[in-house]
Amino acid sequence: MSTTTVAPTRDIERFAADAEQFLRSAVPTRWQQGRGTLTSDEMDEFRRQWDFILWDGGYSGLSIPTEYGGRGLGLAEEIIFHVLAGKAQAPDGLARVGKSLVTPMLIARGSEQQRAKYIPSIMNGQEVWCQGFSEPQAGSDLANIQARARRVDGGYLLNGTKTWTSFAQHARRCFVLAQTQPDAGRYRNLSMLLVDMDQPGVSISDIRQISGAVHFAETRFDDVFVPDSDRVGEDGEGWKVAMKVLGDERGGIETAARYVEIRSDVDALLAVLGDDPQYASALRDLDIRTELVHWQLMKVADLDSSGDESALARAGAVLKLMWSELWQDVTRLGIAHAPVTQQKHWSYQYLEARAVTIYGGSSEIQRNILAERVLGLPK
Ligand SMILES: Cc1cc2nc3c(=O)[nH]c(=O)nc-3n(C[C@H](O)[C@H](O)[C@H](O)COP(=O)(O)OP(=O)(O)OC[C@H]3O[C@@H](n4cnc5c(N)ncnc54)[C@H](O)[C@@H]3O)c2cc1C
The missing domain is CATH 1.20.140.10 (Butyryl-CoA Dehydrogenase, subunit A, domain 3)
Known part of the structure; x- marks a missing residue:
């Protein structure tokens, strides 16, 4: 066996042993023992706390480059950590969409300014994100979304309704696919916008799932301002950015x-x-x-x-x-x-x-x- 294969194996084993030790002491006992008895609000609070615990322990953003607050490791370490966290019955953090979808999207397609502004507060658990793709009339046929962002001085005014928006109730920000060029052809008329949810014109209505849980919502945007600096990629390139996100979501x-x-x-x-x-x-x-x-x-x-x-x-x-x-x-x-x-x-x-x-x-x-x-x- 060559030394190039031996070294990474040893590192992975060491990583797994350290992670197991961290999880043994970090997972809250009340979460492990009381999951059936916790209210939905209590569960959400544990999940929010878990994001901070991961950050404190150095287990947030394992595959994210160190300059953005991650550990700079690979997807293999992410998978190993998830497997061990599952065995340890650890909570699932609320920052999930930010870590698994937004951060890879910004690294691949965002500007340096967007990476510096948004990734650190995802890594440390301070900002929860949600995904604004699906609409009442457009799900599988995603290219057919109707939300519109009209050009105004310095940015866009966003109008439209998104649905099934997971984590919207907790989210400070949403990445929204919207039409910015209504006259352009299919796939070339969309842009990806990073929307601050804490502003007038954003409204959220809970949707209860068949299991009783409330994990998602309908989200409306009425004349919500988005500056140019919060568009990911060029105007009209939203479809390409969305495909990157869906690839990460599936695999x-x-x-x-x-x-x-x-x-x-x-x-x-x-x-x-x-x-x-x-x-x-x-x-x-x-x-x-x-x-x-x-x-x-x-x-x-x-x-x-x-x-x-x-x-x-x-x-x-x-x-x-x-x-x-x-x-x-x-x-x-x-x-x-x-x-x-x-x-x-x-x-x-x-x-x-x-x-x-x-x-x-x-x-x-x-x-x-x-x-x-x-x-x-x-x-
Ligand atoms: C738990 C949950 C969480 C979600 N979270 C989010 C979120 O955070 N953000 C977000 O934007 N969306 C979210 N979604 C929405 C999800 O992405 C859509 O529900 C999904 O894309 C399907 O779209 P639709 O519901 O409009 O169904 P439709 O597209 O109307 O499809 C209805 C049926 O027709 C079938 N169908 C449609 N087109 C074709 C075709 N071309 N060929 C064959 N069959 C077809 C579908 O498979 C389905 O069985 C979530 C959904 C769920 C259930």
């Missing part, structure tokens, strides 16, 4: 968190049904598919370090399809056959998992991408 750090949750659910099923021969085949299938997700995740991490954005987007579409449909199958078995004492957990997971084949691009859309861009089939 990046986000998925590592989902893998952890699925692994934990499969282990829970193995613990209660593993000795019963009637479930042996189904459990084996779920177990193998879970590890295939892990393999595909590591492949995405490799592609990420290679910088091949197109291959990364294709691998992300495969990954999104694999984990989202797997998780629904896992929760289906759980709700039908796990002991009645665990029904609260399985009902919640089953209902939460309904959403995963929809957000970040539905399963049908992922299959379209695979058919067209991976298999090269005709439209």
